[in-house]
Amino acid sequence: MTPVVVHDPTLRDGQHAVRHRLGVAALRGYAEAADAAGVPVVEVGHGNGLGASSLQVGRAAVSDDVMLSTVREALRHSRMAVFMLPGWGTSDDLRKAVGHGADVVRIGVHCTETSLAERHLGFLAEADADAEAHCVLMMSHMASPAELAEHAARVVAYGARAVGIMDSAGHFLPSDVTERIGAIAEAVDVPVIFHGHDNLGMAVANSVAAAQAGARIIDGCARGFGAGAGNTRIEVLVPVLERTGFRTGVDLYALLDAAEFAERELMDAPPVTGSLSIVSGLAGVFSGFKHQVLDQSAKAGVDPRDVFFELGRRQAIAGQEDLIADVVAHLRDREVPA
CATH class of the missing domain: 3.20.20.70 (Aldolase class I)
Incomplete structure (x- = not known):
């Protein structure tokens, strides 16, 4: 072997x-x-x-x-x-x-x-x-x-x-x-x-x-x-x-x-392949962004799945957590009627 x-x-x-x-x-x-x-x-x-x-x-x-x-x-x-x-x-x-x-x-x-x-x-x-x-x-x-x-x-x-x-x-x-x-x-x-x-x-x-x-x-x-x-x-x-x-x-x-x-x-519950994790994988975005994406999306009233796909489009990498706020703000402003 x-x-x-x-x-x-x-x-x-x-x-x-x-x-x-x-x-x-x-x-x-x-x-x-x-x-x-x-x-x-x-x-x-x-x-x-x-x-x-x-x-x-x-x-x-x-x-x-x-x-x-x-x-x-x-x-x-x-x-x-x-x-x-x-x-x-x-x-x-x-x-x-x-x-x-x-x-x-x-x-x-x-x-x-x-x-x-x-x-x-x-x-x-x-x-x-x-x-x-x-x-x-x-x-x-x-x-x-x-x-x-x-x-x-x-x-x-x-x-x-x-x-x-x-x-x-x-x-x-x-x-x-x-x-x-x-x-x-x-x-x-x-x-x-x-x-x-x-x-x-x-x-x-x-x-x-x-x-x-x-x-x-x-x-x-x-x-x-x-x-x-x-x-x-x-x-x-x-x-x-x-x-x-x-x-x-x-x-x-x-x-x-x-x-x-x-x-x-060590954990409240084992990790699961949930909906947001699937989107993260498809978008090619670091999984460690999950909590911040959820927190900031909820405050802004935007869909966290959209945030992940936009982060993927921008090719965000680990260490660029500051991009999450930019993406959330961009999606929020885009959805507000003129």
Whole structure:
């Protein structure tokens, strides 16, 4: 069987679903459960990564330092990962994360703006840190397979020891994933990553397609805990990968227990592929916009589905939350009789 490393961002990406309000007990409890299941990598942080706790995208319940120290103490076997978006996090944030014992550091950039990763990947290399530097290309549906392969090769040259794509809007079908992962796998000689979202109900199928096309690091969250329709459900992903011929090394019963804990302690209810999530996926818009779109649309009396399609037309990306207000105002004014 072909080995695949399962990477679990429940305690980071899941924060989007609860407005970044996970506290110490929840962080510790899930980290211990994932560790007991043999999940290889557990990622923790604010939903938007290191340094992102703010009024603009939401303040976390506890600081980065508290999150990292809590999860580091809880993990006996699993590696700890962190995520950073340039512009939110800084080299100082990376330095502190490494000091807290982060084993994997992911730098996330828009799929065609990989030059933004150069400084931080270079910092990790120059710091001679033990942490393994990865880079993920976000909103990857906005670039062709050839473009993604080119940018993946570029970040490997910058120092990334693994590279891959995020289907940030849950827009892909399996054939889309096969083409993109295949192109990247041919272009680089490091492990390839795939991170799926479930807006169109395709996250597990897309993840299997990624593994079959050459991805060797696949992401999954307990109960799909994440923005909008959520992420690939790890408790489904692992047995499906195993049935498809991939070895994960994860204990199924313990993983199911971890998922039960997550549903009981981390979330009000598991994410669902609701109407707005479907529209988000079709429009190709980051799922993390959901709460702000709903809040601002309700105040202005406009249809949130129209907001998502207009954001998609404007090619909005993560970090451009300020566009939501512009789009809402535009739609409101357009609907007011002259």
